[in-house]
Amino acid sequence: MRYIFLVILNLPITGLAMLNILTQYKLGKISKRRFTHQFIFWVVVLAALVLSFPLYNMSRNKPILESSKLSLIDIFESTIIIYLVYIINNHRRKIEQNERLIRDLHQEISIRLSTDGKS
Numbered sequence: 654m655r656y657i658f659l660v661i662l663n664l665p666i667t668g669l670a671m672l673n674i675l676t677q678y679k680l681g682k683i684s685k686r687r688f689t690h691q692f693i694f695w696v697v698v699l700a701a702l703v704l705s706f707p708l709y710n711m712s713r714n715k716p717i718l719e720s721s722k723l724s725l726i727d728i729f730e731s732t733i734i735i736y737l738v739y740i741i742n743n744h745r746r747k748i749e750q751n752e753r754l755i756r757d758l759h760q761e762i763s764i765r766l767s768t769d770g771k772s
Contacts, residue, residue, distance in 0.1 A: 656706050656720035659728045663735050667699045670739050682750065691742070698735065 671692060678688040707717040 654718075654720065655723040655725070655728060656718055659706075659723070659731060660703060662728065662732045663702055664699075666732070666735050666739055667695050667702070670695045670742070673743070677746070683746070698738070702731075702735070 674683070674688060674691045674695065677683045678685070683691075706720065706723070710717050710719055
């Protein structure tokens with residue numbers, strides 16, 4: 654039961670991350686290469702979350718969803734780690750967008766200043 658609670662807590666975070674990446678790609682704010690890398694990353698995170706505990710139990714010859722040793726602290730710790738990865742990834746994306754905008758503005762200013770100096 655605790656394992657299902659862990660998955661239910663983390664599903665919205667990974668779903669939101671994948672939806673955010675898809676939205677950024679459709680708006681043209683990230684490249685196709687970045688989209689595929691990020692989407693694959695979140696699919697791997699979700700797959701690791703969903704499959705790791707049942708595979709561990711299978712290797713120990715226990716029932717697949719038996720989670721008596723999984724404490725609430727473990728559940729919240731895993732959820733917080735995944736949420737922090739989402740936040741860090743989102744901030745990295747915003748920083749890259751700001752750097753791109755500043756570079757484009759600098760280039761535009763340089764072009765305008767060079768044309769103003771010639772006339």
